[in-house]
Amino acid sequence: MKRVSIKDVAKKAGVSASTVSYVLNRTPTETISPETTKRVIDAVEKLGYVPNLNARSLASKYSNLIGVLIPQTEPGKEFMFSNPFYGELLSAIEYTARQNGYHLLLSGTQEDQSYMGIAQNRDLDGIIIVGTYPGENLYQLKRLGVPIVLVDSYVKDKDFYTVGIDDRKGAKLATDYLIKKGHKKIAFISGSIRENGVNIRRWEGYCDAMKEAGLSINEDAIYSGNVDYNYGLIAAKQYIDRGKNQTAAFITADVISIGVLKGLIQHGVNVPEDFSIVSFDDVYLARMSYPSLTTVSQDIAGKGKRAVQLILDATGNKEKSYTDCVLPLCLVERDSVIEFRCEQC
Amino acid sequence: MKRVSIKDVAKKAGVSASTVSYVLNRTPTETISPETTKRVIDAVEKLGYVPNLNARSLASKYSNLIGVLIPQTEPGKEFMFSNPFYGELLSAIEYTARQNGYHLLLSGTQEDQSYMGIAQNRDLDGIIIVGTYPGENLYQLKRLGVPIVLVDSYVKDKDFYTVGIDDRKGAKLATDYLIKKGHKKIAFISGSIRENGVNIRRWEGYCDAMKEAGLSINEDAIYSGNVDYNYGLIAAKQYIDRGKNQTAAFITADVISIGVLKGLIQHGVNVPEDFSIVSFDDVYLARMSYPSLTTVSQDIAGKGKRAVQLILDATGNKEKSYTDCVLPLCLVERDSVIEFRCEQC
DNA sequence: AATTATTACTTAAACGTTTCAGTTACTAAA
């Protein structure tokens, strides 16, 4: 199928290719007469001409394309699958981008894979990296010379923008809440704790709260595995096996909480009557479960929106105002926590 | 930041640009000596050269890029948000594409929006459209002259590939199951029924089963709204208000079922003791809820994989073997259905 | 009446590749 190019339009309208380009891009400095404009528009319509955006970026250096990298090793393991957080974030990124005339070049990432192979040189206007795997790979990306936004990363480097939340503070908020409700033996259940990741901060926040309240942190109160539903099931089993030594848990991701919830019910432990849960993220799942989850709500849509805006600002070469963007968070009370009353008191 | 182009590499290696191109693309017809190859590779490494894929597609007509269009009006309304199905599907598409060296150009779509503005001419190797909005927009896409795969659409047109399931059969499977379990008054709860959509087929399947069993379909057993969690809550409320006239429901999407589940519990109706549910999709949510959902399982990952493969096959100009791909489905029994015993019998 | 501006275009280079069609220097066959 022969494609319609700008030259075909030009010929049909009886003008030069550049005139067509000027008409289509309504360049403010250039003046085209109304009659010519009409002839060009007509020709475009008649021929069904659609500009080739590849050629456009090649010539103009801007592509209206934002690269988005999200961890996904294999389907069913991560990404939207195990944690809806990524899906919600991507959704927000896509929407914001589209509202501004941008589209997304999406790619999953694996830990051992070069970012370069992925976010290859396509004249991207910017790159958003979610759940960063730090390392050489990351720094190679700088070569592309485009603005890079790291979402939920504690990699500090003046060449990267970041958007995130105060994970430590959020975790403290959650743990404080349980303590305020009378709980003293509080489990910490999280995904794998990796350098520069969010879980290590959430662990610190948990510790902060416990220490401040003069509570001890027992070895058997700590659970760590994957950030997915299955690990929640496993953690619940472990809790039973270890002897049900806690009355509550701070869980670092809603999706794990859902698994814990299910696991506990299967073993006859009721939430919140027998066990209280505060978790983190406030994905839509948190509302849907029974009981619904009391959780630290981070503005996921806000995160996505900010990430895109940082790129748009950088592209419109406004001066780089804030490199690190920290969004607010709050605790939303739902039905997974009950006041603890000590029988002995 | 000055970019490194193929000419810079050529100069450094003391060869022509075309030689560099040949080395990098290891064209089988062209012979390059080992020494030259090494010099070029070294230069590439030293300069950190990354080929510009835009220029490559412009010159070569293949982009290793697949466009993916998924409905999303605004964040929180659809897409990953209200129905995890889209997220899981996208996940599978992305994975399959990446395994084959392709990346995704992702865009949300709105009903009133031109597809053209979205999937613009970027030398895409193919386009996957999910949850098709039929109409003029759709046919305009043909102009791009690339293979188009419609997922879950009943638009029949020899220019489009399709991948889907037999929705009517699936719905019959679900309803049959409830009937086999002794239910006679079975509600039908679904999202909006639109032309060429899947819900109309699922309605037909429900009717097939009811008729075959000689059961009547009462007006008040039919519920229709949005495909989202909130509508599930609403439907549950309506069920109560209308007088709890059914003992079971076939619900056309898991995400609605989750809402119904929650809504019923809030009104003291227990599932499955007081009310049985069979739903459709088998997204990961179906496993996570309490009780977990008995549901018609469609191979979501398979759908995504097939969609990508159809494009790859079409690109490698194998003859267009099958235009319409219908994937198998099955019913998975979980915990949301109980045998119904009539008290009067 | 001569100069300067303005309007409405056109020309041509540039963007970074691929790839067809040479070209040169050897080697093998006639």
Next chain:
DNA sequence: TTTAGTAACTGAAACGTTTAAGTAATAATT
């Protein structure tokens, strides 16, 4: 000794745009 064949390259056009610079015609200013 000519011819044909092969190995290892190079040159240049082509892909479809954008955009700086140029041009011709008309209008406004002196």
